[in-house]
Amino acid sequence: MSIGSTLLLLDAPNNLEFGIDFNSWKVGPKFRGMRLIPPGIHFVHYSLNEFKTGFFINCTNETMVYKWSSENEQFEPFQLDIIPNYDEYLGLYPKEMTLWKEHFEYINMKTVNRMISNHVNNGSSSLYSVVLEKELQRDLDKLALATNSEPITVPTKEKTDWVNFTSLNLKYSYPPNATPSEITKYSVDKSYLLSLVLDILAEFSITFILFHLGQFYDAFEHWKTLVKVITSSIDFIESENDTFKKLIKLFIKQIKEFPPDFDLEFIHWSCINLVENCLECGVETDFVLYLNKKFGWDLLNETEQPLVVE
Known part of the structure; x- marks a missing residue:
């Protein structure tokens, strides 16, 4: 029996760039996911139309199923009563795992779930990348200031997830009621x-x-x-x-x-x-x-x- 998890990604769109941990590929129309993912926590990431997003998965030698949502333009958890055999359409997790082991050594799902809110119910957590929106908003704010006009707000894709980083204020780095x-x-x-x-x-x-x-x-x-x-x-x-x-x-x-x-x-x-x-x-x-x-x-x-x- 093969040791490793299977990640099914159904209805993946054309021109999708898919990655897991430190590996990424441009996938074809027959792509259905990846198998033999070693036990542990991994980061799945993908991009379409310049926006990149991803989610953490905790692999324990099982099959996880996601399906592409055209409305939200992202993979979402999906329930299947019977898991089809897609082995011939699944990529193999690369044998070279040095980078994954080095960078994921201290990651645990307790901290992942603490940091990333609204985690889905199958032991994974996801995020939405807003880097392009932030850069565009910064440029628009500068333009409004230079022309003395009303600020323009970038229309953004609705974000269903957020990352809760520990709040650290470098200017006030001492304890409350400090002497x-x-x-x-x-x-x-x-x-x-x-x-x-x-x-x-x-x-x-x-x-x-x-x-x-x-x-x-x-x-x-x-x-x-x-x-x-x-x-x-x-x-x-x-x-x-x-x-x-x-x-x-x-x-x-x-x-x-x-x-x-x-x-x-x-x-x-x-x-x-x-x-x-x-x-x-x-x-x-x-x-x-x-x-x-x-x-x-x-x-x-x-x-x-x-x-x-x-």
């Missing part, structure tokens, strides 16, 4: 903010997956916030050293996935900040060596230079 000394300390040390994230390893992973594979703009903004918090949490670095080491290893894996033309300035300064904060914690060697080899950054010397403050 003056605590305000001073935690305005620099973001460890209090980091303590608000219920499962930092899972949320950091999920956020990266949502923007890297799902092209979800809000996830990219939250990922940048998490990077700022992680690299500035001095108390956390000292008190939660094992978790911190895992976060840094995960951060390196994420950086490896960025395309060559990606603007790395934000990451560069965050890495300088991180090295300054963990020079004595004994985990910076691999991190510094990798960034030096990858980008030519001499972080140990750069920490002596003035930092750019936003």
